[in-house]
Amino acid sequence: MLNEIKKDAQTRMAKSVEAFRHDLTKVRTGRASTALVEHLKVNYYGSDMPLSQVASVAVTDARSLTITPWEKQMVSAVEKAILASDLGLTPNTAGTVIRINLPALTEERRKELSKHVHAGGEDAKVAIRNIRRDANHQVKELLKDKQITEDDVRRTEDEIQKLTDSAIKDVDEVVKAKEQELLAV
Known part of the structure; x- marks a missing residue:
């Protein structure tokens, strides 16, 4: 039961990161796409x-x-x-x-697009944190129903937090890569 919750959370977090990465393809950089x-x-x-x-x-x-x-x-x-x-x-x-x-991007437009990328990254992080909250809620429901122990809850919440940290790190890397692509002249 706990493994299913963790796998579901991991899958949903990976989809959030991938959706964010896909959204960034629509952001114009210096090259045509x-x-x-x-x-x-x-x-x-x-x-x-x-x-x-x-x-x-x-x-x-x-x-x-x-x-x-x-x-x-x-x-x-x-x-x-x-x-x-x-x-x-x-x-x-x-x-x-x-x-x-496609005309060359101005410095001002590059900074504006960079802010847009950061805002999208924050939205992706919020989505990931919501997935963490849902998974933790499911675990606490199992505790309430006395299907698992408090030790299981703590251990599972730690594992879910590690998944969350990993997904947020992926989002940060995507933002950093897109920002470098934007600011390259």
Whole structure:
């Protein structure tokens, strides 16, 4: 029973770290990345679809992306989605191909993005601590039902704390790596 609680907590903490890592792919750094625009919603015949499902997105060089919609009439819808996004990018259309040039990040924008990364890291840590709280609550419920002893509770809470510390350390490493990537000129 206690092993199941610990495994569940460990799995959920790992998923939180992975979700945070995935969210950071959407943060713009100095290099072009398809993850920057793939999540944008495009109006496709009345329903909103992710850009990656209506067009192919490719990195042409370190500072530019190429988007090729699969249908010619989708070019204007894709342009509108890019302009409406909060990315601050301007699409250049040549026939059915849309090119996006990524300007170099200013020092001020880099610091702003760094703060955003830190805030996301704190949110991930809060999620991990909530998982710890839930696991500890489940353990205390078992004690209340007299299924385990107080020694088991203390030992399990220590092990859950070690899992929490490990997951928080992983989040800190992800934040540090992304920050270095952002601040590299």
